[in-house]
Amino acid sequence: MKITWFFFLSLLFALGACRGPQSSNTKEVDVLIIGGGASGSMAGIQSARMGAETLIAEKGPWLGGMLTSAGVSAIDGNHKLPSGLWAEFRQKLYDYYGGPDSVSTGWVSHVLFEPSVGANILKSMADAEPKLELSFNTSLVSLEKNEEGWTVLVDGPRGSQTIQTKVIIDGTELGDVAAMAGIPYDVGMDSRYETGEEIAPEEGNDIVQDLTYVAVLKDYGEGRDKTIKKPENYDPSPFFCTCAHECDEDTAGNKLWDCDYMMEYGRLPKDKFMINWPIRGNDYYVNVVEMGPEERAEALANAKWFTRCYIYYLQTELGFTNLGIADDEFPTSDGFPLIAYHRESRRIKGKVRFTVNDLARPFSQETALYRTGIAVGDYPIDHHHSRYPDQSQVPYLHFYPVPSYTLPLGALIPKDTENFIVAEKSISVTNIVNGTTRLQPVCMLIGQAAGTLASLAVQQGVTPADVPVRQVQSHLIADGAYIMPYSDVNVEKKYWEDVQKIGATGILKGEGKNIGWSNVTLFYPDSVMTANALRDGLKDIAPGFNFNSHEEILTIEEGVNTAFSLSRYMNPNIQPEISNEDISMIWQEMGWGEMQPHVSITRAQMAVLLNRIVEPFSSVEVDLQGLYKKEKKNLSFNKSLALRRFI
Template identity: 30%
Template sequence: MEKLHTNLLIVGGGIGGCAAAKTACEAGLNVIMTEESDWIGGQFTSQATPPDEHGWIEKFGCTQSYRNFRNSVREYYKKHYPLTESALQNPVLNPGDGWVSPLCAEPKVFLAVFEEILQPFVANGQLKILLNNIPIRAGFSGNRVENVTVAHTDTKNELRIEAEFFIDATELGELLPLTNTEYVTGSESQAETDEPSAKMQANSINSQAFSMCFAMSYHEGEDWTIERPKNYDFWRNFVPKLTPAWSGELLRLTGLSPRTLEPVHYNFVPNNEPNKAFAGLWTYRRILHKKNFQEGRYDSDITLVNYPQIDYLLGDLLSANTEEKARMIAEAKEQSLSFLYYLQTELGFKGLKIRGDITGTSDGLAKSPYIREARRIKAAFTIKEQHVSAKYLPNQVLAVPFEDSVGVGFYRIDLHPSVGGDNYVDVESLPFLIPLGALIPKRVENLLPACKNIGTTHITNGCYRLHPIEWNIGEVVGNLVAFCLENQKKPTEVRNYSQLLTQFQSLIVQKGVEIKWPEDLILAEGDPHIHAM
């Protein structure tokens, strides 16, 4: 078996993994990053999900490098695409004018920018990226990880990688069981966390649904109807078993409001929905608005489907073996295709065309499942609902302050229906901080999380799982590894000794990481909700 040695091994090439690789390489480390698919970028790319962001994102509330990344995506369009003059001159161009974010763009463009950012480190030999590789086992001794063995998904060739530090940036927290790192899955009980929204009984397999997203365009007068999915009748009649109850069959344009659990009808008007916030499903995650491009270049918008109708609720990936995972993902793919077939046939939108050229796949679906919940480390500090909930903190502008803050985030506590039978959990939050303690395992000394596997609960994972927050986490742990190696310290020592903590916080602030919210600006700006631009 081939063996390699490096300063830092990052397993998982998603948002957090890429941000960690970038900052660690900038600090002078040698890094190996592995990725299960053939695309780096995670939620942005292989999962095909435009970013969920707060309404202040253009001005404050994220790291400088994340803002640079977003601006690079806009510059890519201005350099390579036939934009209209007004789009070219727009400093906050939103290529898709989707209302989920001020930056809705194609997965392949996000991918190109990720690759552009990391290419200099690949070229100088600091960074080695191993695509199509998954972790299969690990060596550890006492409180330290010594090596991780990865295997190529096609050839099955194995490679053992030794490192001084390891980062788990996988979407499901795959390194945690392999390295014997203590973790939690599913939902905790109210007795464990004292969270108002927690259930009375813990349920380790009660994770949020995952989704197989896809892109589509619409061509009036044409027929792009796909082959009828084998189990279409099952999915067409499927009613989720949830408490409180769902509104009926999942595959229709009627669902529930996450905030009120009252029935809601979704607007769906391909190419003709109003270009404003909360207009309908077509504009929700639209990633290409044809009106931003020169006349005649595109005969349709392109939108990304990540709707409630494709939430897969029939199994928990975290407790599944390899065969069960493959079955669940295959079923989730069929569910997504069944929804498309429903739109094409029962609603009459025959011109809907699934766009594998956008997702980089032959079946038209995303390369990887869109994951909302992972294994979570048992951390030095666990973030709970009462730390961030607006209801729990009446008359406050900001969430609970943390002295060990290493970043900021803002998003509602937004839990999709879960495989354990819970309906939406939606709680208003306040602008919150990312505590360093939530990024440090209780026991293991040289493994850090950089995805949805930090020290949150099932409830607070719902607001810490978004794109800019994952980037912030990855950027911080990349810097933390470099800081620990340079100063010969453990992550716990950086957090527990005030002088080291102050030194580290000063370092990341100098590099553009915001570790506190500007309360005066928040009060001045007002409504933080997203509005399409």
């Protein structure tokens, strides 16, 4: 009996000794972000700013992903949509280099920077948040769902660590966390019969976009020879016709640029050059998404070898011998970026799937996903498939024209998995749409939205799918993030918030246009407000509201009376707190001068009246499909029944 008790006590002691180190190496956080890329970095910063205890676990030593670690430090798109954390990051680049002109060094972008500078800026932004912890060189080992959220095992510099978190955000480059969590996803091209996209192929396939192992070269000065060692099995033929050197455009099948001008494409500050050239350059086809770690590493090593061959070609065939691999950019032994640039990854099956139809014609779909927008973009649909061996299987999607757009919140939320948010390129979009949502500013804004959603879910004790759409959007707007892609009403306009909110209700709609490389959706704030446009906008949110106007162009008096009448219709038990005197003061604050009742009212002015008097954005919730939750009324109101009249 004594032996038995001794054995039992010894066992308890041993178990306690085992548990001691585990408990000291266990951490609890509100939000865990796995992957500190463009999305993950911004998700962490936003989540922490909103009060959630947040941890970013990043596999490498830098934040930023494609922005920094992959070397794609030329920002594509959103130059006229300076939204949220993207705008903040851009301003810090301006401050560091000396203004907008100092980063407009190449012709592919208005914003180019050294990757190491971008990484330092992101690190400083993250370090400024006391509720944000960074864990670099940390890999995911396992994760398990539990009643309170997730139990996650990671392996980092301090060994294995168990993390208990309420919400996970997948910020990885290829959606590896979502896959480990068992979330269904798609890889490759979708069938047009599945998505309803006419430009999609008839049959789906597993073809993904080319990836690129980018390089950053530095000008070491005239007369310097920085030619690298000839790569093993070097073959120059894949690079013929990369610029106007060996062949003409008919032979190349592409527009060819002068070779010197080509090199200016990705010119960075301080005489550095981003090598990420799509025309017979260093794009490389391989589908690594479903590969295991060893197979993936070997495939990416081949992509790096291909870029090394391209560098050797530039130096020996085109004469750029003074351009060598930058020795002061990346913390790697060979001077190459830390990771490859992946243009495509898994795409989860989310609460909604954003198609090119939703993007190109947002106001004419059965759903109204634009009403749930959380991240804006304006880059064309740009697919890289030039290195795929069989071009007959690939539809031509190069710069397919679309307007600027807003991405729906439901694309970040898995269909059936709670307390999980997906960011970066693994959101619920079609293969075609990924050609524009993959761009750096959009991914940064996706991250900001993901961090907002996660923090609100933690605060309210609900799963992300149950956080009201309008709450997420309101927080984003408060932080200067666009939810509607109206480039003709920038954030500096005093009525910007009014236009954003009324635009998201659909009462006043913009017009999408593709103008060359410029994709816009215009609100036309200074145009007159027409009765037809207002009548069309009210039919969903207030279907029983009988709006009549004797004239097609509304006056300020009619606009005020209509707003008060609509407020009474939509909120019959709530007395509007705003008076005519208040409206007159608003007119003065906006710089519109004295109110003149019989002057035509502009669209911007009507947006202000609707937002301030009716408040439809906050009073009528929408679901993740963009459909109104409020039961529609069958009452009929005429503007003559206005609660107040402007005199």
